[in-house]
Amino acid sequence: MTTEQLALKIRKHAVEMTHLGKSSHLASVLSMADIVAVLYGKVLQKRPNEPKWTKRDRFILSKGHAGAGIYAALAESGYFPVEELKKHYANGSKFSGHVSHIGIPGVELSTGSLGHGLSVGTGMAYAAKLDLKKHRVFVLMSDGECDEGSNWEAILFSSHHKLSNLVAIVDYNKIQSLASVSHTLSLEPFVDKWRAFGWKTTEVDGHDHEALGKTLHIDPEKNNQPSCIIAHTTKGKGISFMENSVLWHYRSPQGEEYEHAMAELNRT
Amino acid sequence: MRDHFVAALNALATKDRNVLLITGDLGFGVLTKYAEQFSNQYLNVGVAEQNMAGLATGMALEGKTVFTYSIANFPTLRCLEQIRNDICYHQASVKIVAIGGGFSYGALGMSHHATEDLAIMRALPNMTVVAPGDVVEAAAATQAVYERPGPCYLRLGRGGEPTIHQEKISFEIGKAIKLYEGEDVTLISSGGILQNALAAREQLVERGLDVGLYSMHTLKPLDEKAIKYLADRSRLIVTLEEHSTLGGLGGAVSEVLAELPAPRARLKRLGLNDCFSSLVGDQDYLRDAYGLSVDGIANTVLAEIYSLKTKTL
Numbered sequence: 001m002t003t004e005q006l007a008l009k010i011r012k013h014a015v016e017m018t019h020l021g022k023s024s025h026l027a028s029v030l031s032m033a034d035i036v037a038v039l040y041g042k043v044l045q046k047r048p049n050e051p052k053w054t055k056r057d058r059f060i061l062s063k064g065h066a067g068a069g070i071y072a073a074l075a076e077s078g079y080f081p082v083e084e085l086k087k088h089y090a091n092g093s094k095f096s097g098h099v100s101h102i103g104i105p106g107v108e109l110s111t112g113s114l115g116h117g118l119s120v121g122t123g124m125a126y127a128a129k130l131d132l133k134k135h136r137v138f139v140l141m142s143d144g145e146c147d148e149g150s151n152w153e154a155i156l157f158s159s160h161h162k163l164s165n166l167v168a169i170v171d172y173n174k175i176q177s178l179a180s181v182s183h184t185l186s187l188e189p190f191v192d193k194w195r196a197f198g199w200k201t202t203e204v205d206g207h208d209h210e211a212l213g214k215t216l217h218i219d220p221e222k223n224n225q226p227s228c229i230i231a232h233t234t235k236g237k238g239i240s241f242m243e244n245s246v247l248w249h250y251r252s253p254q255g256e257e258y259e260h261a262m263a264e265l266n267r268t
Numbered sequence: 269m270r271d272h273f274v275a276a277l278n279a280l281a282t283k284d285r286n287v288l289l290i291t292g293d294l295g296f297g298v299l300t301k302y303a304e305q306f307s308n309q310y311l312n313v314g315v316a317e318q319n320m321a322g323l324a325t326g327m328a329l330e331g332k333t334v335f336t337y338s339i340a341n342f343p344t345l346r347c348l349e350q351i352r353n354d355i356c357y358h359q360a361s362v363k364i365v366a367i368g369g370g371f372s373y374g375a376l377g378m379s380h381h382a383t384e385d386l387a388i389m390r391a392l393p394n395m396t397v398v399a400p401g402d403v404v405e406a407a408a409a410t411q412a413v414y415e416r417p418g419p420c421y422l423r424l425g426r427g428g429e430p431t432i433h434q435e436k437i438s439f440e441i442g443k444a445i446k447l448y449e450g451e452d453v454t455l456i457s458s459g460g461i462l463q464n465a466l467a468a469r470e471q472l473v474e475r476g477l478d479v480g481l482y483s484m485h486t487l488k489p490l491d492e493k494a495i496k497y498l499a500d501r502s503r504l505i506v507t508l509e510e511h512s513t514l515g516g517l518g519g520a521v522s523e524v525l526a527e528l529p530a531p532r533a534r535l536k537r538l539g540l541n542d543c544f545s546s547l548v549g550d551q552d553y554l555r556d557a558y559g560l561s562v563d564g565i566a567n568t569v570l571a572e573i574y575s576l577k578t579k580t581l
Contacts, residue, residue: 109358115318119326121326122323123328123329124326124329126311127330131330153319154319154322157323
């Protein structure tokens with residue numbers, strides 16, 4: 001399976017899961033689907049049949065509300081059967097809306113409250129350095145999440161300690177919960193901020209798989225700073241009427257909207 | 269207590285290279301030797317407690333036993349959600365250490381008084397809560413929280429506390445230490461106020477009362493067995509803590525007593541009565557102002573016993 005095919009599967013699963021579970025945050029999954037597909041399909045060192053393999057790269061979804069996308073990527077990567085995804089949001093299932101580590105192989109950290117993942121990833125990266133381990137730690141964040149001050153504590157720490165094995169990826173889709181980022185709490189000049197804080201910062205088209213593959217190929221040995229990848233994305237990417245729309249942060253696809261969404265993805 | 273904690277931690281760090289101490293830029297003079305001796309097992313993260321708690325979780329998930337260290341409410345309330353979602357939910361081996369429990373920091377003011385921490389930490393699932401009564405308990409508690417899997421909160425005093433236990437103690441998390449048995453009243457104490465509890469007991473004994481004293485160093489898991497025993501054995505139980513009477517020791521003991529069938533001991537909770545410690549003064553001054561001086565404790569106990577007797581008559 002190519003990473004493009006994996007991304008499409010993640011998008012279809014996400015529409016199906018949010019449809020069945022009558023749940024939110026579909027546009028947030030669509031926004032990061034290509035990043036997640038390139039990570040799981042190409043970048044992350046992993047062993048799905050041995051989820052706690054010590055040499056695995058660690059991946060944390062800090063924007064935990066997009067958990068459906070990670071469940072889909074894990075299922076498609078062989079961590080658990082794809083059929084399990086139908087239990088998303090269901091009473092008595094393991095698949096809570098915000099990503100959960102309990103009973104789900106491959107999830108490193110439960111998140112949901114924003115601004116937690118980067119600090120935990122920083123701790124993992126620091127511990128790996130102490131123990132001279134070679135794996136990397138990837139943390140996928142949202143742009144709105146960067147409002148949280150806790151992130152900037154971790155950002156200061158990571159560059160001070162030269163955590164070259166730590167990679168923060170920001171899904172910069174420019175829309176947060178209620179309005180655009182620029183309207184709510186502007187992050188610009190965003191790249192300059194990360195650079196000023198001592199991070200090796202790269203901008204990339206967050207839907208260009210080839211570019212993502214190259215950018216995410218980080219060798220901790222060849223760096224002496226943590227890496228930040230600002231991935232420019234489109235919220236709701238892949239379904240025309242959801243793209244760049246605040247509405248689809250919360251709206252669940254039902255009825256004709258669901259049919260149209262699936263039809264568009266099937267034409268892709 | 270902090271020096272005894274650091275000494276105990278030194279011993280742990282010597283034996284186990286996975287032990288780490290992380291401070292939020294506090295511990296001037298106290299941590300210097302440790303930091304020099306164990307440079308790979310020490311980290312000052314700066315004034316950034318949210319990151320400290322998250323960072324500690326990440327390290328613990330990678331196999332470390334991490335002690336986070338700061339004073340008063342900084343390592344707990346400032347990063348409460350990181351403690352709840354990251355440390356506790358993931359059962360991470362993070363041992364949160366607060367120096368300056370209660371009024372230890374005296375005239376520094378209410379920002380530096382930890383007076384709701386026990387209640388709040390106790391409410392978190394998977395969390396163990398320990399507030400040692402003296403330096404001997406503090407050293408033993410350090411070892412005990414290290415050995416106990418998962419999250420722990422170790423609430424210590426500051427420095428200069430007396431040694432209450434003159435003989436070797438058997439310290440076990442979740443098991444209160446009996447100092448004395450008594451039928452009229454049993455004082456149950458958590459944290460450094462044990463010193464005043466002991467002196468108040470002596471005053472009461474001089475007045476002819478039969479007074480018990482227990483150090484309830486662990487608030488969670490609570491020694492319910494001891495409380496049930498005392499509810500049967502004593503006519504009155506008085507809880508003592510440099511903390512709000514809501515949700516800490518007094519709250520915890522109330523919860524157990526309320527579910528016991530009558531007849532049982534009556535309860536009096538001593539501590540801060542749901543207020544901020546806004547007065548200015550040293551620890552002894554504040555203890556006195558909030559009814560926790562030796563005389564204050566003794567007088568309250570006498571009044572309670574008098575009221576019990578009046579009711580019985």
